[in-house]
Amino acid sequence: MEAVKFYNSLGRRLETLEPLEPGHVRLYTCGPTVYDRVHIGNLRTFVFEDVLRRTLGFFGYRVTQAMNLTDVEDKIIAAALEAGVDIGAFTAPHVSSFFEDLAALRIERVEHYPRATGHIDEMIAMVEQLLEEGYAYRAGDSVFFRIAADEDYGKLSGIDLDQVRRGERVQSDEYGKEDARDFVLWKGAKEGEPQWASPWGPGRPGWHIECSAMSQRYLGKTFDIHCGGVDNLFPHHENEIAQSESANGSPLARYWLHSEHLTVEGDKMSKSLGNCYTLADLETRGLAARSVRYLLISVHYRQQLDFTFAKVAEADRALKRVDDMRFRLAHQTEQAGDKAPLEEAATGFEGAFVAALADDLNTSAALGAVFRFVHDVNGVIDRGLPFGARERVEGLLQRADQVLAVLDASAWNGDSGAAPDEEPGGLSDAEIERLVQSRSAARAARDFAAADRIRDQLAAAGVVVEDAPGGSRWKRS
RNA sequence: GGCGACGUGGCCAAGUGGUAAGGCGAGGGUCUGCAAAACCCUUAUUCGCCGGUUCGAAUCCGGCCGUCGCCUCCA
Numbered sequence: 001m002e003a004v005k006f007y008n009s010l011g012r013r014l015e016t017l018e019p020l021e022p023g024h025v026r027l028y029t030c031g032p033t034v035y036d037r038v039h040i041g042n043l044r045t046f047v048f049e050d051v052l053r054r055t056l057g058f059f060g061y062r063v064t065q066a067m068n069l070t071d072v073e074d075k076i077i078a079a080a081l082e083a084g085v086d087i088g089a090f091t092a093p094h095v096s097s098f099f100e101d102l103a104a105l106r107i108e109r110v111e112h113y114p115r116a117t118g119h120i121d122e123m124i125a126m127v128e129q130l131l132e133e134g135y136a137y138r139a140g141d142s143v144f145f146r147i148a149a150d151e152d153y154g155k156l157s158g159i160d161l162d163q164v165r166r167g168e169r170v171q172s173d174e175y176g177k178e179d180a181r182d183f184v185l186w187k188g189a190k191e192g193e194p195q196w197a198s199p200w201g202p203g204r205p206g207w208h209i210e211c212s213a214m215s216q217r218y219l220g221k222t223f224d225i226h227c228g229g230v231d232n233l234f235p236h237h238e239n240e241i242a243q244s245e246s247a248n249g250s251p252l253a254r255y256w257l258h259s260e261h262l263t264v265e266g267d268k269m270s271k272s273l274g275n276c277y278t279l280a281d282l283e284t285r286g287l288a289a290r291s292v293r294y295l296l297i298s299v300h301y302r303q304q305l306d307f308t309f310a311k312v313a314e315a316d317r318a319l320k321r322v323d324d325m326r327f328r329l330a331h332q333t334e335q336a337g338d339k340a341p342l343e344e345a346a347t348g349f350e351g352a353f354v355a356a357l358a359d360d361l362n363t364s365a366a367l368g369a370v371f372r373f374v375h376d377v378n379g380v381i382d383r384g385l386p387f388g389a390r391e392r393v394e395g396l397l398q399r400a401d402q403v404l405a406v407l408d409a410s411a412w413n414g415d416s417g418a419a420p421d422e423e424p425g426g427l428s429d430a431e432i433e434r435l436v437q438s439r440s441a442a443r444a445a446r447d448f449a450a451a452d453r454i455r456d457q458l459a460a461a462g463v464v465v466e467d468a469p470g471g472s473r474w475k476r477s
Numbered sequence: 478g479g480c481g482a483c484g485u486g487g488c489c490a491a492g493u494g495g496u497a498a499g500g501c502g503a504g505g506g507u508c509u510g511c512a513a514a515a516c517c518c519u520u521a522u523u524c525g526c527c528g529g530u531u532c533g534a535a536u537c538c539g540g541c542c543g544u545c546g547c548c549u550c551c552a
Binding site: 303 | 480482483488490491492498499509511513514546548549550551552
């Protein structure tokens, strides 16, 4: 099994992955708060986590992954209240659209999508344990985590709480805290808000306890990898560690991977700038989901990425290069010939691709390897395809695409990309074939006026004819 | 104030000690009846600036300049 290295935020260094159980990786990824449609920034993180998951599978690991859905939280409660529905009814459509977006970007389904509201008992149990062991205390109707009791607090983020700028004032519902830095584990019920019974009276869980309780339920007290966006590193992940490790006396996760944020056209995403694009927004603008995924994986996950429409268009053209090579490959006849050049290219590609992924998920380098291979194969096509070459090349591309999931255009059927301009009653393949053949006949008869008329007709229908040596071929643009 | 990241060709982006991947763009070429498309070739003696370590530095160290992130809403 390939040695895979990751940059571990806990310790801030590159480490070789050694799962607790050989060959099996347990992975927890912080999921969405389902109060709105997820935006392109959220999706970057989910795509990164998908590449991680696929890479582990590529290297032969079995993966058990849990991604939580936060379905009770301040914003949800406020919005549901305003809409006059309960939180379940409010979040349901957002849960659906979330899964639609994942599917649209070819993000694999994971094993578990636990919801906070379905795991209140587990959260209560963990809070009770923290209370018993002195890591938590009651104040009013609420329960807080006692940071002073946790010597390790800050080990993930490296934060020195004495240096932290103090908040201007304590939130009104957090009166009674021993220390302003303590965070809430259980919030006492407020009038009109969703609530659950607990040993401390009715209330609802704090945000951080959710992930601690649910990761333990599905992955165990200690699991292998925990992911999320960098913004969650502090306080969310720090607090998860504090809760879980204080309660269990064992490490929470051994490797912490954080993906960087993206900006949009040079600006930080914000509601006021109106640039918190959802995938639906992008599709409305005619951007293909496939190109969006390509752009998101074209930059290393720990680098900030500036998302621009121009870059999506560039991604489009880059992918076209792959499509064109596969098109040429499919239309070239195989013949007896030297297989060595292709084998050399194949070996180089495999080696570079695997090494790139094993090196902290270097997708930029992996894509670089793909394009070098495309170049090499083009050379092979020019010099004559040896028998078996098509299958060899396609096999390699498919294997790479197990991780990248962008190389095979046919897997993205229904992608909105060029669709908006297309006539609903376009030409069928058979009709196009007939036209192309009559054009070829016209050309053979040197009736170029007629040939050009047919070419124009096809172009109007969105079909490009290419006159290659040995005959004309066509494709929809 | 504390912690951290980044600055590589026109644009984007890999590369963390051994002599600059890849994509887009641009220029040239091949093919073609002409096109288009495609393919091929070319495009950084140099990696923000200054010093240092080293046989050797984009890569390590120090300083400076610039951009950005986090410090309890946030992927």
